[in-house]
Amino acid sequence: MKALSKEQIIEALNHDLIAELSAVEMYEAHAKVIPADVIVQGVRAILSVEEGHAQELTKRIEELGGEPALPGGVATIAGRAVGAASAQARTVEMLKLELGEEQQAIKDYSAQIADIVDDEDTVRLLEKHLQDEMEHARWLKAQIPAQEERG
Numbered sequence: 001m002k003a004l005s006k007e008q009i010i011e012a013l014n015h016d017l018i019a020e021l022s023a024v025e026m027y028e029a030h031a032k033v034i035p036a037d038v039i040v041q042g043v044r045a046i047l048s049v050e051e052g053h054a055q056e057l058t059k060r061i062e063e064l065g066g067e068p069a070l071p072g073g074v075a076t077i078a079g080r081a082v083g084a085a086s087a088q089a090r091t092v093e094m095l096k097l098e099l100g101e102e103q104q105a106i107k108d109y110s111a112q113i114a115d116i117v118d119d120e121d122t123v124r125l126l127e128k129h130l131q132d133e134m135e136h137a138r139w140l141k142a143q144i145p146a147q148e149e150r151g
């Protein structure tokens with residue numbers, strides 16, 4: 001049986017937090033340049049959910065006695081670079097990049113939920129995030145074919 005220790009849980013939550021902060025930067029960059037209104041609305045809605053995720057992870061890490069990663073810290077520079085590099089890309093390329101991030105988040109949250117055995121509060125939080133990421137992935141998957149046809 002695998003069971004994450006408290007230190008490993010804090011480490012995993014900080015990994016999630018950095019990914020969420022990077023996602024916020026990516027969605028912000030894309031919301032500024034995506035031309036189609038209906039897409040922008042969807043991207044903004046996801047963005048605000050990711051901001052909530054980052055806040056909740058920060059709070060949980062503090063409750064567990066850990067040191068949460070900070071927005072704009074060195075750790076999220078990768079997210080800014082991705083956001084900047086892709087800001088000029090076509091809408092469909094942005095959506096694919098975003099779907100890739102959501103797919104990774106679904107895998108990470110699922111693995112952590114499986115491996116945390118004695119911290120029900122953290123598991124509940126991660127289950128909620130997983131549910132949100134699955135909705136984001138579903139929405140992105142639905143947008144991509146139509147955007148691809150527009151070319």
Ligand SMILES: [Fe+2]
Nearest residue numbers: 020049050053
């Ligand atoms: Fe998220």
Ligand SMILES: [Fe+2]
Nearest residue numbers: 102132133136
């Ligand atoms: Fe998401």
